[in-house]
Structure formats: C-alpha cells, structure tokens
Amino acid sequence: MENPQRSLESTRARFDQLVSALTAFSNALRTEQLPPWQTLQSHFNVLSSTLDSLSHALVQQFPPPQVNASALVSYPLPSFPANSQELLLSTLLNKKLNSTVQDWTLKALNAPTVNNDDLWDRAREIVQEQQEERNWYDDIYSLEEREAGTEGIETGISEEKQEKEEAIPGLKLEAILRFMETGVAPADQPALPMAAMPGTGPMKR
Amino acid sequence: MPPPPHLSFAQSAYHELSLYSHIPAARQPQILRVISGITGMLPETTLEHHLVYKPKRPRQLGQNMELYYLQLISIVPEEQKHGEVEGGYDVKSQKWRMRLEDVPEPTRKPVTSRNVLGAGFGEGDSLGLVDSLGFMLQTNYFMTVSTLIHNNIIITLSQVLLPPTSHAAPNAQYGNPYPTSGLQPLDPARSWVLRAAVRVQSHQDLESINTGVNELKGFKELMRGMCGLEVVERLALDTRVR
Numbered sequence: 001m002e003n004p005q006r007s008l009e010s011t012r013a014r015f016d017q018l019v020s021a022l023t024a025f026s027n028a029l030r031t032e033q034l035p036p037w038q039t040l041q042s043h044f045n046v047l048s049s050t051l052d053s054l055s056h057a058l059v060q061q062f063p064p065p066q067v068n069a070s071a072l073v074s075y076p077l078p079s080f081p082a083n084s085q086e087l088l089l090s091t092l093l094n095k096k097l098n099s100t101v102q103d104w105t106l107k108a109l110n111a112p113t114v115n116n117d118d119l120w121d122r123a124r125e126i127v128q129e130q131q132e133e134r135n136w137y138d139d140i141y142s143l144e145e146r147e148a149g150t151e152g153i154e155t156g157i158s159e160e161k162q163e164k165e166e167a168i169p170g171l172k173l174e175a176i177l178r179f180m181e182t183g184v185a186p187a188d189q190p191a192l193p194m195a196a197m198p199g200t201g202p203m204k205r
Numbered sequence: 206m207p208p209p210p211h212l213s214f215a216q217s218a219y220h221e222l223s224l225y226s227h228i229p230a231a232r233q234p235q236i237l238r239v240i241s242g243i244t245g246m247l248p249e250t251t252l253e254h255h256l257v258y259k260p261k262r263p264r265q266l267g268q269n270m271e272l273y274y275l276q277l278i279s280i281v282p283e284e285q286k287h288g289e290v291e292g293g294y295d296v297k298s299q300k301w302r303m304r305l306e307d308v309p310e311p312t313r314k315p316v317t318s319r320n321v322l323g324a325g326f327g328e329g330d331s332l333g334l335v336d337s338l339g340f341m342l343q344t345n346y347f348m349t350v351s352t353l354i355h356n357n358i359i360i361t362l363s364q365v366l367l368p369p370t371s372h373a374a375p376n377a378q379y380g381n382p383y384p385t386s387g388l389q390p391l392d393p394a395r396s397w398v399l400r401a402a403v404r405v406q407s408h409q410d411l412e413s414i415n416t417g418v419n420e421l422k423g424f425k426e427l428m429r430g431m432c433g434l435e436v437v438e439r440l441a442l443d444t445r446v447r
Contacts, residue, residue: 170394173227174441176365177398179391181306181444182274183257183344186391190447192440 007061014054021046216324222316222417223402224425224434230395232432233362239431240353240360248351248362252281252382254299255348256332258340259446272446275340276304277331281347281382296379301331309439310408316421317436320408332379345380347388357417358424361400365391401425401434 025043028035074093076082082089097105175186228236237248256277279299307320326334347366352359366388368380382388390396401424403417425434 170229170396171392173225173398174438176227176392176396177225177437177441178443179344179346180255180348180365180398181257181442182446183259183346185344192438 011057011061014057018050018054021050218322219404219406220408221321221402221404222318222421223400224316224421225437226399226432226434228397228399228432233397236432237351237362244353244355246353248353250351253348253350254279254281254382256345256379257343258335259343261339261341273305274444274446277301277335278304294381294383296376297330297332301326306444308444309442314418315436316418342378347382355424357403357420359402362397364397367391399432
C-alpha cells in the first residue's frame, strides 16, 4: 500500500463500477419480459470481470496483515487491577515461551535440514500404510443393498482396477511427443543429446 | 456449443505457445474433471486420425535445406462409429487437414514457442496429392483428444493409440480405427499428455505473446499440485527429418 489515498480512490471507483453493473443487471431483470439469454450472459460477463478486478485490487492494495506474534506488543489497560493481580499480569504479558516449548523450538531449529524428497517418501509410506489398513472394497454396500443381495450392483470399482498399474514401465513424455511429431516408434528413437540438463538445452544446433 | 465447422480449405498460420504435462492413466479422469471444473465446460472428446509423412530426399544433395515431417489429421466421424460392424472406414474420403510444425524456437521464454501452419485440402484426393508432392507415409496413429478452453488457452488431454497391424485390407498402411476397441495405447502404461496452448497470430506481436505467456503461467500456477505443466525438451518436438 504505497499510496493509501490512491488505493482507496481506485477501490472506490471499482466498487462504483460494481454497483452500476449490478444496477443495470437488476434493471434488466425487472423488465416485464425476461431478456434473451445472450443479454443476461453479457451482464454476467461484466459482473464477473468487475468482481474479479475488484478482488484483485483489494488483495493487491490491501494485503492481509502479516501477523507475527513476536512483533506484537501488549499493554495492560489502566483499569486492570495491576496491584492485586501482579502475578496474573506478568503471566499474561510474558512473551517468553514455556521452557519445555522453548526446548522443542530450539531442537527443531537446530535439527539438520530434511531432504524434501525423503520427506515426501516418508509421507507416501504413511499414506500407503493407512490405505492398506483400511478395507476399501468389502464395505461399500448399504444395509439395504446387502439385504436385497449385492449381486449385480454397479459400484464403479472393478477387481481389475485394484491391481497396481504402476508396475508397467511406461513411456516418458518426450518419447510420446517424439512419436507424435515424427512417427518414429519409441524403441527406435535415438537418444536426445544433452538430455541430462533440463532447461539448458543447446541454443543452437 | 460445438465449434464452427472448419472451412474445408481454410488456411491458418499461427504461433503456438504451449506447456506440457505427463498424466498417468489413473489420474486422467480426475484431471479431466478438475479442468472441466476450472473451465466450466464439458470436454469435447474426439478421435483423431494422424498420418505422419516424411519427405523423400530431394535430388540435389548439395542443397543444405532442412526437411520437415508433415502431418495429415482428420477427425474420425462420430456416425461412422455406429457402423463399426461393417468396418466402413474409407481413409480417402476423410476430411484431411495438413499441419506443418516448426521446431520450437530456442528461447528463454517459460513456454514452448513455435510456428504452425495448417491448411485444409478441400475436395479431392488429398492422400494422392501428398504422395505426388514427394512425401511418403511414415506412420499412422490415432489419438483420443479431449479439448477444453480456458480464456485463450486451448487445453487438450490426449492419448496416442495404435491400430492393430494388418496387411490384408486395402489401404492398410493408413490404419483403420474400427473397431475402436482394437486400438491399443502407444504407452503400455496408458498415460496421457496434457497440453495447454495459446495461439498467437504472429511471433512479432510481442504484446499478444506476453499476454499468452502470462495466461499460461497463470494456468500452470492454477494446476500446481494437480500436475506439473512444463516446457518440454525442445528437441522432443523436433519436426526436422534426420
């Protein structure tokens, strides 16, 4: 928010636009006969673009405050009975962390950095564990269905699909694209030069 | 609303900005639903027939000129799908369009960028014409393509399919899509290719190019976490004949 006055002015203009667009839309709806859909759609278009630009401007010019607890300063009100409640007051105003929590924080801060890939691998393991623990397929019928017999109910889950498809080694995107462009079967494609360095392909042939 | 039918002889030359992503088979329905939600439209799914042509070598070997692959594309008509039993697919009577694609520009832009030239053949024997122009058929393949539009971005989710090889039928080298159940994915893992492309009239129109690049960047950001739209290796889209 570099120039608050200008920000406010432009926001006001955008709100004005929104109001006039809404008024026009409301007028169009109040006519005796409902206008054709093309007209309504163009109204919608105007409304949605106005709303979009408004929300964009709001986010840009009035960004949500960055709350940082350590930057906050608290004061007791004069009416607070400081004399009689000194202990409570100091507890309330104390910004230092509880010593156990402080230990955790320090430990976390000093911990060796975790490789992101390792982290996600671990997450995947956990998710897989959870997935396997749960019985996904035997418990998909309602009581009603079970009483009526579960034969022939389309569940959308076929036994074949449960097999892990990832076992098949697939083609790479490049191989598919090269086939699409040149018709050379993936098995016959010569290796690309310098494929090792993505983003730094040769600028000239 | 269906797109207006192409004029059968219309020409189009444009500059294409694009980003690609590899979609595993298992995620394709989900991705399609998500994009459908973003664009607010249902995907329009067609089966395309692609013929990849390769120029026969010119006589003057001394000439140092690049040769490019040429593609002929037609949409396998819907109504013929019902006639699968008769196997009635006449490759010669399809409405073919020709497409010539340039090698992507060597650029530092965050998108793939290249010139594309397209033209319809109108009436007549287009396959014979291409043959007489000195091209020979390299490959044929089919492609299931779902198209969606988001602002100026044309989003296609496609899977390359190969027809069963048979030499008995006439015109077998062109491939027959019927029965469609006989088409097998090129990729044994049945993966899909997601492409987001913006067409700009000219690569000199910097303002439009920037708009296009920014729209693609925005879409990439929007799809983050769903799939990674990336600039693909330039030589993977190389259309020059080696």
